[in-house]
Amino acid sequence: GAVVSQHPSWVICKSGTSVKIECRSLDFQATTMFWYRQFPKQSLMLMATSNEGSKATYEQGVEKDKFLINHASLTLSTLTVTSAHPEDSSFYICSAPRGTNEKLFFGSGTQLSVL
Amino acid sequence: RKEVEQDPGPFNVPEGATVAFNCTYSNSASQSFFWYRQDCRKEPKLLMSVYSSGNEDGRFTAQLNRASQYISLLIRDSKLSDSATYLCVVTPGSGNTGKLIFGQGTTLQVKP
Numbered sequence: 001g002a003v004v005s006q007h008p009s010w011v012i013c014k015s016g017t018s019v020k021i022e023c024r025s026l027d028f029q030a031t032t033m034f035w036y037r038q039f040p041k042q043s044l045m046l047m048a049t050s051n052e053g054s055k056a057t058y059e060q061g062v063e064k065d066k067f068l069i070n071h072a073s074l075t076l077s078t079l080t081v082t083s084a085h086p087e088d089s090s091f092y093i094c095s096a097p098r099g100t101n102e103k104l105f106f107g108s109g110t111q112l113s114v115l
Numbered sequence: 116r117k118e119v120e121q122d123p124g125p126f127n128v129p130e131g132a133t134v135a136f137n138c139t140y141s142n143s144a145s146q147s148f149f150w151y152r153q154d155c156r157k158e159p160k161l162l163m164s165v166y167s168s169g170n171e172d173g174r175f176t177a178q179l180n181r182a183s184q185y186i187s188l189l190i191r192d193s194k195l196s197d198s199a200t201y202l203c204v205v206t207p208g209s210g211n212t213g214k215l216i217f218g219q220g221t222t223l224q225v226k227p
Contacts, residue, residue, distance in 0.1 A: 034214065041123070043202070043217040044159065093158055095215075104215065106158035 003027060004096050006107025013084055014115055021079045021110045023094035029074035030096035034104075035067075038091040050077040050094075084114045116141055119218035121203050127224045132193045136221045138186040138203030145216075148179050150188045151202040153220065159202055162188075193225045 005024045013019050023033055031052045036044040048069055049057040056069035068080040077096075081088055093109040121138045128134050140148075148165040163170065165177040165186055176189040186203055203218035 036217075041219075043119075043219045044215075046214060046216070049214065091156060104161075106160075109156065109158050111156060 002108065003098060004094065004105045004107045006094055006110060008110055009108060010111040010113070012113045012115065015085050016083055019081045019084055019112060021081075021092055021094075021112075023077045023079070023096070023107050025075045025096050025098070025105075028096075028098045030077075030098070031074060033071060033077040033094055033096045035069065035077075035079050036093045036095070038093065044093065047079075047092075050079075052077075081112065084112070086114045088112065089114045117219070118142060118216050119203055119205055121218040121221050123219050123221060125222040125224050127226060128193055129226055130193055130195060132225075133189065133191045134193060134223060135190075136188045136201055136203075136223075138188075138218055140184050140186070140203075140205045140216075142205070142207065143181075143184060145184075145205040145207065147206040148186055149204040149215075150175075150177055150186075151204055151217075153200045153202055155200075159204075159217075162201070190223075193223075195225050195227065198223055198225045 003026050007022050033050040035047045037047050038044045046059050047062045050069045050071040052071045058064045071077040091109050091111050094107040095104045097104050119140050150162040151159040152162045153159040163172050163177050165179045167179050169178045174191045178187045200220040200222045202220045204215050
């Protein structure tokens with residue numbers, strides 16, 4: 001079964017609204033989680049590294065004030081897309097390392113469509 | 116230049132065919148190498164890790180050439196269920212464990 005749960009699977013929202021996506025590690029603690037974005041026919045691009053109890057680390061070109069990341073517990077990281085616009089429409093997916101070899105497990109992804 | 120480059124395809128092959136995918140990476144300090152499989156709008160799933168010595172898992176064989184910074188994936192006896200996008204993935208030479216750099220992906224369509 002899934003070890004990383006991501007919700008919602010898809011969301012449609014109006015331009016200007018905010019959308020929150022949750023990523024949970026189900027049976028392990030994750031001090032670090034990763035958030036990726038994938039546009040159609042393009043590769044997954046790392047947006048940010050979510051760190052439990054501290055600020056997220058954003059990749060170059062990703063607006064931290066637009067993509068708010070909160071990692072308040074060892075099993076939950078959230079990504080909030082603030083004031084969403086149609087160009088934010090994309091597939092967002094989280095991942096978390098688990099185990100001594102830190103194998104990565106992915107959430108099932110969230111398809112965001114902004115009208 | 117992209118950090119990980121792949122031929123996006125699509126590769127259209129008949130069942131039973133052998134197909135090979137190639138990938139190059141730009142950072143010579145890259146540590147680890149993988150092939151992932153991604154079905155449409157699903158999460159990527161680890162297919163196999165790639166080692167310099169080469170490794171095989173059933174119909175799948177992966178090779179790494181560090182000198183050329185080149186990775187390959189060979190699929191023998193293609194099945195309809197192999198139709199998917201195959202992602203070449205590397206980890207940076209330093210920094211965050213778990214940080215993955217994905218190629219664009221190569222789309223495979225296996226036809227009856």
